[in-house]
Amino acid sequence: MSETKKTISQDRKRTNILHRQELAFIAYLVERMPRWVTSNMLTALGLTGNLLVAVLMCLSSIQGAWLLLLTPLAFFINWFGDSLDGRLAYYRKKPRKWFGFCLDIMVDWIGIVAIGLGYYTYVQPEWKVVGFIFVVLYGAEMIISQLRYKVTDHYSIDSGIFGPTEVRIILSLLFCSEFFIPGSMHWSGLSVSVVLFLSFIADFRKLLAVANERDRAHQQEGQIAS
Template sequence: MTDRLHITPRSLTRIQENFLASAERKLLTWLCRRMPAWVTPDLLTLLGVIGAFMTLAGYVASNLDPAWLLLAITGYVVQWFGDSMDGSLARYRHVERPSYGYFIDHSCDGMVTLLILAGIGLSPFVTMEVALIALAGYLLLSIHAYLTARVLGEFKLSYLAAGPTELRLVLITLTIMMMVLGHGQGLFGRWSGFDIFVGGVGIILITLFIGQTLVTGRRLARYEVETAASMKKMD
């Protein structure tokens, strides 16, 4: 006897206020209109993961020659295309699978983040412990987004007017600077300028997580107090 899942996905309000959101939506819609029928959202999700492996490989191979960083940059572009297009294409074709799509997409997001930041830590430009700080910050902020989706029905896709696309552009710029400047010697003991930058981004992400947790916690507490007061009046 097979188990049956009775799932009623909660409707999520997507909050996307990043700087490039409007222009990106127009570009994705344009691409969706021209996408061949054989290209499916699942295939695009897989392509996004492949892009992350390309980025990992490019960073690791840069220990041999900085020119390999071009592979990492190409991987970012491939990863953006797959990750941004999978949900957009599903919505454009009206073939959304809310529970399946949410689970698979964000599971892959976690794996992609691990691959990219592990690659940065395995490169000669950034130490692994600093890359792990950035990884922790990104995953903490992701956890906050998933928890908020559960308790408020709001899925926040951007913070400080920046989202995943802006972050990819920052990382591409960082990678170009790696190619131009090389790893050289650390500016502050064993820490290079790249370490300081990546670590700083990680600290910003962790600080955002703490701040957003406090804000959301106060919002939920106020809501539950008001709800309890309303119910008491009805009794």
């Protein structure tokens, strides 16, 4: 692994399918980022991408589903800002680990809520609850990632082989399919929510098992000390 890759990946473990290709691309980009670009600017850009997704969905409910064909561009903008903000700080050896951690969590939550509202605006009344369920379940996965960090001292934003990048790609394809297959977003939104629910259950069970093992280790340490 190159020195740049080591520098920008030192604070987290990735397990998603595209992590090797993604890391190589990020390393390429941070080495060529203009000096005037800051991490905070990239964070704002990432949020703008998610807000643009929400705006496109809202406008599609009025102007037509063809606007959903632009959502891959909006998701790429989000990926660009969200993936490079912290990486750029580490590359320039000016990381603000806890500041960036807090900011990223809140910005990601705002973006997810915005996308959920966009979905809520676009779909038919009887499907609107799916947008609410999506936001709740995605938020639950975010909580799991924070609890995992607390319990294991290792920060991971992936759920098995899927991470934010894969989720962006899947959502882009599902949103675009609405233009070619009208009404498909209703069922795709429900399908994504089911997958998120199953992922949450699996991740929560694993987390509880790890937490239980850590408790046992602490109890054994206490018995030895006494």
